[in-house]
Amino acid sequence: MQALERSMKIAALLSDADQGEMSISELSAQSGLALSTMHRILQGMARQRMVEQDEQTKLYRLGPVWMEYGLRLYDSMDYVTKIRPELERLSREVKESVYLSRPSGNEAIVMERIDSEENPIRINDPLGIRIPLHIGAANKAILAAMPEDRVRRIVETLIPEEKRDDFYIKLQQIRDAGFAESHGERTPGTASVAVAVKDGLGEVIGAVSIGFLDYGLENERLAYLSEKVMEAGDRIGRKLGAG
Amino acid sequence: MQALERSMKIAALLSDADQGEMSISELSAQSGLALSTMHRILQGMARQRMVEQDEQTKLYRLGPVWMEYGLRLYDSMDYVTKIRPELERLSREVKESVYLSRPSGNEAIVMERIDSEENPIRINDPLGIRIPLHIGAANKAILAAMPEDRVRRIVETLIPEEKRDDFYIKLQQIRDAGFAESHGERTPGTASVAVAVKDGLGEVIGAVSIGFLDYGLENERLAYLSEKVMEAGDRIGRKLGAG
DNA sequence: AATTGCTTTCCGTTTATCGGAAAAAGGAGG
DNA sequence: CCTCCTTTTTCCGATAAACGGAAAGCAATT
Incomplete structure (x- = not known):
């Protein structure tokens, strides 16, 4: 072939x-x-x-x-009707760019981006790019919400043996906090906060994240963003859970 | 191959x-x-x-x-930053589903749909489907805005000889009115109004349309919708023209 | 008019594809 | 637990379809 x-x-x-x-x-x-x-x-x-x-x-x-096929798949996934309006709302609330990622194998695809119309700063991860699941807040949020055996399999292919224990601890911290954050992991000077989203069956279908400039950021702002991203995650989860 | x-x-x-x-x-x-x-x-x-x-x-x-590739193409076309916000705005204004189609050969692909959150009625043309350019308001708006020789080539492959003259007259009416409308052409009981959108170089890059139920519709409502769709088309055209 | 840098076509060789048939894997029913 | 049936997967020799070097076109550029 x-x-x-x-x-x-x-x-x-x-x-x-x-x-x-x-x-x-x-x-x-x-x-x-x-x-x-x-x-x-x-x-x-x-x-x-x-x-x-x-x-x-x-x-x-x-x-x-x-x-053609990409859009059809996209449309078959409840994005347009259920998820996107919530992302719009979140973006308007926090006035930052908002992303949705979806796991696929050992990576996640950036599925959706809403640029804040009021905030001229664009971090602009392009739609469609694949990012390994251990990189970035969104992807770590996804990993932290997956069943343990699946996490183990993914971690073992992505992370060298000596660093795995640290990584598992990091995942546990994400579960405890209820959200993930990353600073300058993919793009220097930028940070993001993220939560995983599950469908009605408890499957992790992706993560919502907020991307912003990591410069002169007060703790209150960070707390506010993580609070808002968790709320949005809840709302989407409830929409998907209800059917 | x-x-x-x-x-x-x-x-x-x-x-x-x-x-x-x-x-x-x-x-x-x-x-x-x-x-x-x-x-x-x-x-x-x-x-x-x-x-x-x-x-x-x-x-x-x-x-x-x-x-993956579909989203990258999508993202490379100014949709996210320039076009989609205008579609959102139009959808909020008229409280109906709003579409964006894009020509490709003798057909157009439905690229984007914004469902009105306040209007529970969903006509719901799925994203990604291909529709021949002579069907529907959006596609006729696209045709009516194309250079004459290209129109002629397309019409000659899509429409039987004896019906072509009528069709050309219809296209001229669309040019005169500034918008296209269709009633029950693809889905019985539904109608739509549409305008073509051109980029900075004058190329037709697609059409904005509003889809709605064609039942007990007053003339004023129709006039309102066509007015609004033309305004949205203008705004998008200006955004693209400016760069 | 000749040169240069590309795209496209040609065609004999070879190798990757083809699909019938057999084997394996999974269920359903006894 | 075993058997029968359905569906998926593997095998392998014949053959057609892909391969790519080389030559021919085409179109700017000097």
């Missing part, structure tokens, strides 16, 4: 590209595939609308199928 | 499936592919995370890559 493998590699390259566009020779160079091979695969991908080629510049970019 | 073709066919089947899940034998039956072939392809797709298999039920469903 190497055609698929190569296609997905190409999709990944395009997704990370500067303007989301690359020439056939650039792709060939970066992937190590021969030009003719690359050309043939791109033709095939284009027929499936996985990529499209700019008529003028000949550059390739990702096609519409990704969004 | 038949592996790709088959994979995308499978993705399409899964996307249309009941709960978004199908067994390998169901897939094999519906696609006409041999079980072993289907199994091999699904394994390959699973390695690329295009599908995932439920550990208990063995059923397959679409994997996370679609959302």
Whole structure:
């Protein structure tokens, strides 16, 4: 099944590209595939609308199928009707950017971002990026809310042996506090607070988080943000629990 | 490149499936592919995370890559920061569901939906579906705003020869009125009003529309909605034009 | 007009895909 | 607990489909 493998590699390259566009020779160079091979695969991908080629510049970019299926999945997950309005509310309350992440394997995908309209500062984690589950407040909140055996399996693949005990202690602190916080873990100068969200069956379906600048922050503000993020998490959980 | 073709066919089947899940034998039956072939392809797709298999039920469903790339594309299009807040505002104003569609070939994809929190009635076109450009108010608004040669090419592939003249007249009416409306075209009992949205370069990037129940509707309400949708279209256009 | 830097097509070789058939795994019923 | 049936997974030799080097097109640039 190497055609698929190569296609997905190409999709990944395009997704990370500067303007989301690359020439056939650039792709060939970066992937190590021969030009003719690359050309043939791109033709095939284009027929499936996985990529499209700019008529003028000949550059390739990702096609519409990704969004098509992506949006359908998104819409099938109660986001639009149940979760997003709560995120909007939280964002208006705290006047900061608010995120929703969703676990997927050993990582979480940033599913949703609401930028505060009143706060010009944008930390702007892009939607769709994957972040390992041990990094950041949102992901640690997710881990802390998962059943123990699953946590153990994930921790054992992500964290070197000698650091695991510290990490388990950290997770327990998150459970005790009811929220997770991180400072400068992914982006220097920024911090975030987060809580996990469970569906009606008790499954962890993601985490709500607030991202903000970690500069000259008073303790009261931090307490306020963590209070608000917990409230939002509660409200979403109740919405999902009720059906 | 038949592996790709088959994979995308499978993705399409899964996307249309009941709960978004199908067994390998169901897939094999519906696609006409041999079980072993289907199994091999699904394994390959699973390695690329295009599908995932439920550990208990063995059923397959679409994997996370679609959302990953879909969200990144979505985020690269100014939706989150510029367009969505205006849709929220429009939805709050008119207390109805608001949509954003985006053209892609001869069709448009429903990119965004804001359900009014105060109005319990949900028409609920799902996100991600493709609708031919000659169907519905939003899509006709898009067509009416496109350059003439492009319109002609699209109309000639979508509409039978004897009905084209009527259609061109309809498009001109939309241009004159400044908005498009449709009644029961896709879903009986529902109607919508829409305007096209252009970016800074004058390219049509989509249409904003309001969907509502077409029952006992006074003329004033219709005039109000069309007025509001045009205002929202203007605001978005100006945001995009400014950069 | 010639050069350069790309994209696209050609085509003989080879290798990865194909799918029928057999094996394994899971349930349902006795 | 065992048997029968359904569904999933693995095997493997034949074959068609992908491979990629090289040549041909195409379009700016000098």
